[in-house]
Each structure stands twice: as C-alpha cells, then as structure tokens.
Amino acid sequence: SPNAASIQRADIKLPIQNYIGDFGGPSGVKALISTFVGYVAADPHINYYFAHTNIKALKYNLTQQVCEVVGGPCKYTGPTMTATHKGLHVTTAAFNYLAQDMIKAMDKRSIAKPAQNYLLAQLAAMEPQVVTANGPLG
Numbered sequence: 001s002p003n004a005a006s007i008q009r010a011d012i013k014l015p016i017q018n019y020i021g022d023f024g025g026p027s028g029v030k031a032l033i034s035t036f037v038g039y040v041a042a043d044p045h046i047n048y049y050f051a052h053t054n055i056k057a058l059k060y061n062l063t064q065q066v067c068e069v070v071g072g073p074c075k076y077t078g079p080t081m082t083a084t085h086k087g088l089h090v091t092t093a094a095f096n097y098l099a100q101d102m103i104k105a106m107d108k109r110s111i112a113k114p115a116q117n118y119l120l121a122q123l124a125a126m127e128p129q130v131v132t133a134n135g136p137l138g
C-alpha cells in the first residue's frame with residue numbers, strides 16, 4: 001500500500017527550484033557570463049565557432065537565458081536554441097568543452113556546487129537542440 005511519502009510525491013507539484021540567489025542575482029549572472037564568454041574566447045577547442053559572432057548580443061541573450069533557467073526574474077527573448085545553432089555544426093565534444101568552460105567560470109565566481117549542478121542540468125537538457133553534427137570524438 002502507498003506510504004505518505006509516495007502519496008505526496010504523486011499528488012503535490014513542487015515549485016521549480018530557484019538558485020538565482022546562489023548566482024548573485026541577475027547582476028551576478030551577468031558577471032558570470034562575462035567570465036564564461038572570456039573563457040570560451042580563449043578556448044582553442046571551440047573559439048573558432050564564434051569567429052563571426054556578435055559578442056555583445058551573445059552576452060546579453062545568454063545572461064537573460066541563464067538568469068531565467070536558474071529561477072531569476074529575467075526572460076530570454078532571443079531566437080530558439082534550434083534556430084540559433086542551426087548550421088553551426090556543433091558537435092557533442094564542442095558541447096562538452098563549452099560545459100567545462102562554464103564550470104571553470106562558475107568556480108572562478110565561487111558559485112555553490114548544487115547551484116552549478118542545477119545550471120549544468122538545464123544546459124544538458126538543451127543539448128538535443130544545439131548539437132547537430134558528429135566529429136572525431138562524436
């Protein structure tokens with residue numbers, strides 16, 4: 001027979017988790033994205049993808065998006081992930097290097113690990129929309 005915990009899990013919809021405080025609010029996210037984009041620009045594994053990118057627009061849109069997915073009040077208003085990355089030939093390996101640059105940036109900004117893991121899970125959920133090509137490493 002069902003116990004109290006299983007009844008709760010089935011019937012009560014929990015709020016989505018909110019980690020915006022751990023990121024230092026919207027301004028903390030903005031600072032994180034600045035650090036992150038700097039690391040991506042310096043990363044020889046993936047920086048060539050961004051050779052023709054409007055970095056100012058990228059930083060703005062990424063800040064809004066990351067702020068939103070960690071529970072902040074911001075709203076991402078840019079194009080869909082599918083539309084944005086179509087034709088860029090992003091590989092799984094490139095995706096994973098980018099994730100590593102985000103971890104490095106979050107460590108640099110002293111973001112708590114549970115909050116880091118939450119953002120990484122949100123980003124991982126977008127991988128099917130971003131990765132459209134195979135490379136030597138898959």
Ligand code: HEM
Binds near residue numbers: 098
């Ligand atoms: C979940 C992971 C990712 C997210 C959430 C994400 C998000 C975004 C966002 C919000 C933009 C800006 C759209 C705009 O300003 O119009 C963008 C652009 C871009 N992304 Fe990603 N991205 C991800 C992964 C990647 C990866 C792995 C690569 C390649 C290594 C990549 C390459 C690019 C490039 C080159 C642009 C600029 C496109 C252009 O200039 O038109 N992205 N991405």
